[in-house]
Amino acid sequence: MSDSVPQMQISGLGRYVPLVAVLIGAGVGYYFFRDYLSFQALADNREALIAFRDANYLLTVGIFVVAYALIVAFSLPGATIATLTGGFLFATFPGALYNITGATIGATAIFLAAQTSFGARIGARLEGSEGITKRFKDAIDENQWSALFLLRLVPAVPFFVANVLPALFEVPLRRYMITTFLGIMPGAVVYTSVGAGLGDVFARGETPNLGIIFEPHVLLPILGLCALAALPVALKAIRGKKGV
Structure with missing residues (x-):
């Protein structure tokens, strides 16, 4: 791959330190903060959050982006609530930008942890394999941009899976970050816009419609982007058959 970057090699048990740190952080974070990463917690603290934002806007942005990245x-439960909070505090724009930035930083951290711990070794084994496994690896390598965008755009793919899977296929860091930032943008904008309207939702004592992304007027454009991302793969497959 022409734009690949050197993979950091760490020998011995040291390679597992990033992964262990993520697992410990996940356990500690879930135990201490799970009650704070909920819609009810946002509803209960909305006035305090708005007051703090109005008095310390830039500090609030910094804290929010760091918190979202963590x-x-x-992989703490509450990413959707964080996205809603971004819209609630900062409107659809620049709230969506803050959400996407935090999500990209966090996704990159877990990608690097997975790549350092086991991704590079698994990738090397896949590269040296034969048969259908090697063909699958080669197909991913030849269409990495499309594959990465599809991972991010398809709503059914869990965010954690889309963060870790590329580490197994020796995806270059720059390519991973670009496709993550751009690929999560449609979904982030949708949920940020939902968060921007939470003031009215709170006033009515209701909960937001988190299934909005599966409604036709939202889902169909995203599926259109998925088809666009898959188009290079389909064209290459067609050309390959014609050349046989």
């Missing part, structure tokens, strides 16, 4: 990096 939630994603440690």
